[in-house]
Amino acid sequence: MAVTDLPLLAMLRSRMQWQQARQTLIAENVANADMPGFRPRDLTALRFDPATGKPAASGTLALTQAGHMAPAGAAGPGADPRKTKSFEVRPSGNAVNLEEEMMKAGDNQSDYQLAASMYQKSLDTLKIAIGKR
Template sequence: MDIGDIPLFSMLRGRLSYLSERQKLIAQNVANSDTPGFRPKDLKQFAYNAPARAPAGGLRPAGVQAVTQPGHMVSSSASSAASRGFQETKSEVIETTLDGNAVSLEEEMLKMSEARMSYDAAIGFYQKSMNLLRMAARPPGR
């Protein structure tokens, strides 16, 4: 069994991927804080959509193709949230300089610290969940 088949770990992988991408965008915003006309970007809020799975009876939901060979491609409707690209949005503009740059370093640093705290929390949750799986897999009495 692959650990990615467990919905909790699939969701955590998607969340960590989202936070990593968000940190990259925030770093780009900070790097372009002196670029004339630059508008800051951010990602839409992370939302986990569980991958479509075949029920125990073998029937699939309408529109979901079967993957019968390892080389088959998975349709976008059946792929996990981590494998899809995240959607960029324009950040809310608080102030704009005379050259048209709308990056606020204070706002970007707040976003970065928020993303870092969320990333640390997700990593901690991932580690605790792995420890629970290891404990469950140990033979009794150890």
């Protein structure tokens, strides 16, 4: 078993991948802020199965055997884009609220930095435990 296969590290890695995918969608929302008829998208919240520590299925297809093909459009753990509820829709049909998207981007960035910091501290703790530091 590799050190990076520990459940805590796997959960942090999944969380960071989810946040990278979410940042991509937020950037797409901002980039299409002037496109007529564009609706902003976001990812469903990432949840972990308490028993296994792996991302819980969110009603999407799952790989049950290594030989199976990944579902189309799967961009990482929890990558289930959904339309967001927005109160402001311009006459052109665009529903992107730049202030809201910038708040999401800032929150997402701070959450990513927290997960990355926890990942690094966990690795440092493991190094201390095995005497490599």
